Amino acid sequence: MAEKKLLFDIHESPDLGKGLLLSIQHVFAMFGATILVPLLLGMSVSTALLASGIGTLIYMVSTKFSVPVYLGSSFAYISAMGFAKEQMGGDISAAQTGIILVGLVYVLVALLVGKVGTAWIDRLLPPVVIGPMIIVIGLGLANTAVTSAGFVKDGDWRNMLVAGVSFMIAVLVQTKGKGFMKVIPFLIAIAGGYIVAALIGLVDFTPVKEAAWFALPTISLPFATGIESFGQYKFYFGPEALAILPIAIVTIAEHIGDHMVLGEITGRNFLKEPGLNRTLIGDGVATAFSAFIGGPANTTYGENTGVIGMTRIASVSVIRHAAFIAIGLSFCAKFTALISTIPTAVLGGMSILLYGVIASNGLKVLIKSKVNFGASRNLVIASAMLVLGLGGAVLQIGSSLVISGTALAAIVGVLLNLILPKESTE
Incomplete structure (x- = not known):
């Protein structure tokens, strides 16, 4: 049964x-990362929105409309895609080809799961690996949230004020709100933070005035x-593209972890029904489609899990409508311009809460699975993953292959889990 009644x-x-407002909240909850990733990589926000909406529908078709998951831009591939672009002199060909290949890796893993089951994945990615991996993904984004919120040395007090107001509105509505207001804390918080930002001069409406409808x-x-x-790019299968592939280990672990946590929230086992093979195919095809049209990699969103966990709204119809809203908004230049005027401080305030929820979900996996940290091997695996992942470790192989913090943490976790002998205390 679910931990709390949905x-x-x-x-x-x-x-x-109510459904429309809930769908809008899901879209806005994803906006922080969905628009930040393309902005960091120099991509189109409208393309990211289009890929996010269509990718979510692809996922829903694959999973028979039985899993309340929204897909959005993945942070895990930012460094690798940025490196690929840099190596190619700004050309996106290697980055986009690499992400398309990642999508195909998902599909191949899904087909293998459909053939031989999930026992080998359980062996490669047990809770002691998945838990720290989710923690690394969440806390690895902590610096982004804090920086966006303006809580840095010599930071602008206005940014800190707006982020603090956005954060507190979300917290107060979530903990003290009554009735339907309690269900849409992030939507209310973003609106409140935006108003405060506009009043103190942090919002420039010029892009909205100049944009077409x-x-x-x-x-x-x-x-x-x-x-x-x-625009146009070319398929490129050089080392710059292939260097992106190891990160698929990270995002497959994230995928499994998100579905495990979502299952805990809803009282279901999505890895069995509709099955990990279906969820992986949906995620992989959506990712390949996004890269094909020039967008960033897609992923099953931890933010989505956080929103459902906090609001207890798990309706698939709400997610489906959110996807249609995102697709429609990608064609509305006025709206994408308006979104671009939301100060990063507002999104930063939301991110502090949401990224913390992601990391906490990693702890939840460890606690729910009763991982024994009295066993030295478990302690070693988790410790190595956390330090490498959060320390920003980088391993360069040759002149072009670079495996950085998050991917390196996943690979080390998998290898240590396979190599270290189990103890009698486990």
Whole structure:
């Protein structure tokens, strides 16, 4: 059974008004990372929104509309994609090809799971590896959240004020709110933070005034289209692209961890029904599609898990409508311009809470699985992963292959788990 009674279960649908607000909240909860990733990589925000919405629908079709998961831009690939672009002189060909290959890796793993089951994955990725991996993913984003919020040396007091207001509104609505208000804390917090930011001069509305109402998303394809707003890249299978593949270990672990935690929240085992093979195929095809149109890698969102865990709204229809909203908004240039005016401090305030929830979910996996840290091997595995992942470790192999913190932590965790002998105390 679920730990807390859900307000809306998987196949339950809120009425139209509430459902729309809940869907908008899911979209906004994903905005922080969904738009920040393309901004950091110099990609189009509208393309990221389009890929996010279509990717979510691809995932839902694959999982028979039975898992309340929203897909968005993955932080795990930022460093690798940025490195690939840098090595290619700004050309996105290696980065996009690498992410398409990552999607294919997902599909291959899914097919293998469908053939031989999940025992080998349980062996490679037990809770003692998945738990620290989720913690690393969450806390690895902590610096991004804190920096966005402005809590840095010589930071602007206005940014700190806005981030603090956004954070406190979310916390107060979540803990003290009554009725339906308690269900949409992030939407209320973002609106409140945005108003405060506008009042103290942190919002520039010029981009909104200059933008058209509707425009095609600025996407890129591996062939010429003749459409002026569309870019072009070429498939490239060199080392810069192949260096991205090891990070698939991280995101597959994240995928499994997110579905485990979501299962705890909803009282279901999504790895058995609809099955890990279906969830992986949905995630992989969505990721490959996003890269194909010039977007960032997709991922099953920890933020999505955090929102469902805090609001107890697990309705698949809410997520589906959120996907349609994201697709529609990707064509609204006025709206994407408006989103671009949301100060990073507002998103930073939200991120402090949401990224903390992701990390806490890693602890939850360890506690729920009763991982014994009295056993030296478990202590060694978790310790090595946390230090390497959070310390920003980098391993360079040759002149072009670089495995950095998060990916390196996952690889080391898997290897240590296979190499170290089990103890009688386990």
